[in-house]
Amino acid sequence: MSDTATLEEYFVSEDCIACDACCDEFPDIFKMNEDHTRAKAVSKAPQGKFNPWEIVTVCPVDAISLVNLPMPPKPEGMEDKKEEAAPAPGNNLNWEERWLKVAGQPEDQWERMKRYGMASSFSDDGDHYTLRFDMPSKVPNHKLKFKWGLPENMPPYSYEINQVNDKTIRVKAKIEDENIKRLTGWMNSFPSMFLKEVQLDHPIKDHKANYDEESHILTVTLNKA
Ligand code: SF4
Structure with missing residues (x-):
């Protein structure tokens, strides 16, 4: 039986602002170029090692995409999980009212x-x-x-x-x-x-x-x- 894992291939677009986040979070996959102007994917990730959503959402400007496989469905409750992980609210009294005043x-x-x-x-x-x-x-x-x-x-x-x-x-x-x-x-x-x-x-x-x-x-x- 072959143990060759399917590999996920990522691409960094020219929208990259060289913030380092992907290189810090996923150093085996991304490295910054020599001029420190754009990250690049230097290796592929074995499928299953990470959820691709974790990788693409680390980028603040949506410059990372999975190019050789379809993205899996967004994990159930991904947004809820982040929101749950949010700090205990500080001064959020009347927060909806205050948000609606500035929304838009x-x-x-x-x-x-x-x-x-x-x-x-x-x-x-x-x-x-x-x-x-x-x-x-x-x-x-x-x-x-x-x-x-x-x-x-x-x-x-x-x-x-x-x-x-x-x-x-x-x-x-x-x-x-x-x-x-x-x-x-x-x-x-x-x-x-x-x-x-x-x-x-x-x-x-x-x-x-x-x-x-x-x-x-x-x-x-x-x-x-
Ligand atoms: S996280 Fe996005 S913007 Fe930051 S270095 Fe990586 S690709 Fe570039």
């Missing part, structure tokens, strides 16, 4: 850009460069934000600054609050992290960062060599 309102586009690390600026200031990120300050509106009693204001993201080489800096920022991170699985425009890589003209010797939690500004100073 257009999204603040600047706030949306912040969640992708795109609300940023860069300047050459003589002996150093300055990289500035306007960080998310509001938890985006969604029915579950109100139902789960999540706060209006976004708690600070954690961040890491890595000097890839003397002319490349990488900034990764992510949501640490587990309750808010859970909401990211329900919204396409709400990744749980962002990553930004900046190429510099001049080598740098060191850097320092400051996150002002009042103004939600992350400032990275890159001192030239």
Whole structure:
């Protein structure tokens, strides 16, 4: 009897925003490319090892698809399970009423850009460069934000600054609050992290960062060599 398992093949589309979620959650299947601009599927998954829905829904922008087999039916109660796993509601008094007041309102586009690390600026200031990120300050509106009693204001993201080489800096920022991170699985425009890589003209010797939690500004100073 053959023990060759059917393999599931996944594809990452150009919609990938290089958030790392699939590489972190399924490191045997996905790896980031060398430029850190797009994940790619590097191996196939034996059928049955994971539910394909777990894999495709890890992506905040729906960039992952199963390409060689049909998707199985969505697991019974998948949405309910996520919802049940939600935190004990905080202040969700009159949540439906409060949700209905904002439902359908257009999204603040600047706030949306912040969640992708795109609300940023860069300047050459003589002996150093300055990289500035306007960080998310509001938890985006969604029915579950109100139902789960999540706060209006976004708690600070954690961040890491890595000097890839003397002319490349990488900034990764992510949501640490587990309750808010859970909401990211329900919204396409709400990744749980962002990553930004900046190429510099001049080598740098060191850097320092400051996150002002009042103004939600992350400032990275890159001192030239
Ligand atoms: S989870 Fe989606 S957006 Fe994030 S790296 Fe993987 S494919 Fe790209």
